[in-house]
Amino acid sequence: MSILASPRPQTPRRAPRPAPSAGNRRRRRLGLYLMLTSGALLSVFPLYWLVVIASNTTSDIYKSPPKLLPGSHLFENIEAVFDKIDFVAPLANTLFVSLAVTFLVLFFDSLAAFAFAKFEFPGRDALFTAVLVTFMLPMQLAIVPQFITMVNLGWVGHLQALIVPAAANAFGIFWLRQYIKSAVPDELMDACVLDGGGFMRQYVTVCLPLIRPGLGFLGLFTFISTWNDYLWPLTILTDPHRITLQVALAQLQSAFGQDYGMIMAGALLATVPLLVVFLFGARQFIGDIAKGAIR
Amino acid sequence: MTLTASTVPAEARSSARPRWRRALRAWPAYAAIAPFFILFLCFGLYPTAYSLVLSFQKWNGLGAPEWVGLDNYVQLVSDETFLLSVRNTFVIFALSTIPMMIIALVVAAMLNNAVRYSTTLRIAYFVPNITSVVAMAILFGAIFGESFGLANALLNAVGLADVKWLSSPFGIQLTISILITYQWTGYNAIIFLAGMQSIDSEIYEAARVDGAGPVRSFFSITLPLLRPTMIFVLIVSTITGLQSFTEAQVLTGGPSTTNPNSGGTGQGGLTMVLYFYQQAFSHNKFGYGASIAWGIFLIVLVFVIISWRYSVKREDPTR
Numbered sequence: 352m353s354i355l356a357s358p359r360p361q362t363p364r365r366a367p368r369p370a371p372s373a374g375n376r377r378r379r380r381l382g383l384y385l386m387l388t389s390g391a392l393l394s395v396f397p398l399y400w401l402v403v404i405a406s407n408t409t410s411d412i413y414k415s416p417p418k419l420l421p422g423s424h425l426f427e428n429i430e431a432v433f434d435k436i437d438f439v440a441p442l443a444n445t446l447f448v449s450l451a452v453t454f455l456v457l458f459f460d461s462l463a464a465f466a467f468a469k470f471e472f473p474g475r476d477a478l479f480t481a482v483l484v485t486f487m488l489p490m491q492l493a494i495v496p497q498f499i500t501m502v503n504l505g506w507v508g509h510l511q512a513l514i515v516p517a518a519a520n521a522f523g524i525f526w527l528r529q530y531i532k533s534a535v536p537d538e539l540m541d542a543c544v545l546d547g548g549g550f551m552r553q554y555v556t557v558c559l560p561l562i563r564p565g566l567g568f569l570g571l572f573t574f575i576s577t578w579n580d581y582l583w584p585l586t587i588l589t590d591p592h593r594i595t596l597q598v599a600l601a602q603l604q605s606a607f608g609q610d611y612g613m614i615m616a617g618a619l620l621a622t623v624p625l626l627v628v629f630l631f632g633a634r635q636f637i638g639d640i641a642k643g644a645i646r
Numbered sequence: 647m648t649l650t651a652s653t654v655p656a657e658a659r660s661s662a663r664p665r666w667r668r669a670l671r672a673w674p675a676y677a678a679i680a681p682f683f684i685l686f687l688c689f690g691l692y693p694t695a696y697s698l699v700l701s702f703q704k705w706n707g708l709g710a711p712e713w714v715g716l717d718n719y720v721q722l723v724s725d726e727t728f729l730l731s732v733r734n735t736f737v738i739f740a741l742s743t744i745p746m747m748i749i750a751l752v753v754a755a756m757l758n759n760a761v762r763y764s765t766t767l768r769i770a771y772f773v774p775n776i777t778s779v780v781a782m783a784i785l786f787g788a789i790f791g792e793s794f795g796l797a798n799a800l801l802n803a804v805g806l807a808d809v810k811w812l813s814s815p816f817g818i819q820l821t822i823s824i825l826i827t828y829q830w831t832g833y834n835a836i837i838f839l840a841g842m843q844s845i846d847s848e849i850y851e852a853a854r855v856d857g858a859g860p861v862r863s864f865f866s867i868t869l870p871l872l873r874p875t876m877i878f879v880l881i882v883s884t885i886t887g888l889q890s891f892t893e894a895q896v897l898t899g900g901p902s903t904t905n906p907n908s909g910g911t912g913q914g915g916l917t918m919v920l921y922f923y924q925q926a927f928s929h930n931k932f933g934y935g936a937s938i939a940w941g942i943f944l945i946v947l948v949f950v951i952i953s954w955r956y957s958v959k960r961e962d963p964t965r
Binding site: 383384386387388390391392394395397398400401404412413417459460462463465466467470471472473474475478481482485488489491492493494495496497498499500502515516518519520521524549550551554575578579581582586596597600601604605611614615618619621622625626629630633634637640641642 | 665668669672674675676678679681682683685686688689690692693694696697700707753756757759760763765766767768769770771772773774776777778779780781782784785786787788789794796799828831832833836837839840885889891892895896899906919922923926927932935936939940942943946
């Protein structure tokens with residue numbers, strides 16, 4: 352801004368740049384798309400490579416030069432995963448934990464955000480500041496005592512140790528509060544009050560229908576990050592029969608590390624559900640992540 | 647009993663009723679925010695306070711904890727393995743954050759000029775951030791494997807010698823950095839792009855009339871006006887980068903390792919949080935682990951403050 356505001360006398364003012372000619376512009380655009388496409392290919396290439404390894408036999412992978420195309424052994428490799436370890440339970444556990452956390456976060460965070468955005472009550476601003484301050488505390492500070500708490504509760508090795516502490520979070524409250532402020536008009540709230548509606552009716556009939564897109568973003572975000580969680584599940588899930596996918600994957604690798612075809616089939620199984628969920632709402636998701644950051 | 651929405655003038659109510667009556671009337675709002683605060687007290691504030699107490703104790707989880715005062719912290723500042731983990735973390739942080747910021751800026755600038763296929767391109771650049779870190783770390787372990795990895799095969803194809811990606815300390819740090827860069831560049835590019843799109847296009851038009859080309863416009867308009875976004879990205883990258891764990895833990899936890907949380911060859915992949923995890927949970931040193939956690943917290947805090955002040959101070963070199 353300041354560069355434009357303060358003209359610099361020492362640099363002679365150049366003539367206005369003529370708009371580039373049509374041929375020039377086309378060449379420039381071609382170069383732009385060439386670079387963008389190569390970058391995009393580089394970005395998705397590891398996923399392609401995951402499919403290549405997961406669909407070839409391990410001996411094919413060890414060949415030199417390596418095979419560059421997907422093979423026909425994907426299903427054998429997937430079968431091998433299920434033979435080597437119990438992969439169904441981790442899959443089911445991860446799905447259950449991710450869905451439960453997502454549902455609870457959406458419910459508790461939207462309730463709290465609704466109260467912060469639309470109601471006045473003594474101490475509101477101080478309490479909201481407290482929510483923001485909780486952002487600052489890094490996770491590993493709490494892990495050791497949290498582990499001890501879980502021992503005392505008898506939750507070590509159980510899935511509720513992953514679900515209950517994650518059931519509400521500061522990020523979601525902060526994000527949804529902004530969303531509700533701009534998406535839920537006061538007039539509709541007042542109309543609901545005139546109809547004799549209380550807090551819960553305002554929440555259910557006015558707020559929830561209007562913030563569905565916001566809930567969609569937060570839900571997707573929560574689901575993906577819960578699905579990918581590693582440090583806490585690794586710490587707390589001590590029962591080998593009750594683990595999540597990420598922990599199972601890491602165990603698969605450390606136990607059968609040389610059998611690349613099989614391990615990558617496992618990694619692929621852990622990745623595909625996420626990609627499906629993501630592509631489902633990708634367009635809005637990317638827009639909302641960016642909006643949240645520059646706000 | 648209903649709660650009135652905030653459109654009702656506040657004075658009308660506050661003058662009529664004392665504070666406690668208003669608080670009582672607002673009980674549904676308090677009930678709505680209660681779950682978060684209850685969970686935070688149990689699983690946020692209480693464990694954090696408890697970990698401060700623990701850091702002054704010696705305890706392996708069995709028997710009674712022993713109060714040792716500042717011993718853990720005295721040990722921490724002279725613990726060579728911890729200092730090594732600090733150094734490793736900063737090497738990985740620098741090797742990943744600097745290329746990531748630069749590439750993300752370039753990608754964002756290009757996306758900003760692309761009109762067609764922009765959604766598809768954005769999704770392609772964003773996808774690495776969605777995939778699980780564990781799966782990608784295992785995959786990168788294969789790509790950067792010594793004898794059969796794709797990376798060395800490519801190097802050989804252009805006549806270069808093998809690189810010891812996963813069997814030398816610097817190789818491990820490089821591989822972890824490449825993985826982090828891979829997973830976060832697209833994400834940051836999308837955020838930079840949003841920042842760029844909020845810049846008024848009239849400014850660019852005025853610059854063009856003044857004779858500035860696209861490169862000049864980028865350095866003189868885009869970069870200075872993007873500073874708030876860049877500060878945001880830098881601080882988020884600092885917080886996450888200095889606390890990296892999964893990449894290092896999985897990449898150095900292959901089948902041949904005897905001690906899974908030690909950071910691989912020469913402990914090159916031992917990051918601060920991995921060392922914390924090793925001490926607290928592989929060696930059951932709960933007290934010492936807690937003091938490492940506080941050490942990491944202080945380092946991250948200091949570093950965030952430094953990058954914050956540095957970027958704010960640099961705000962206006964031209965003014």
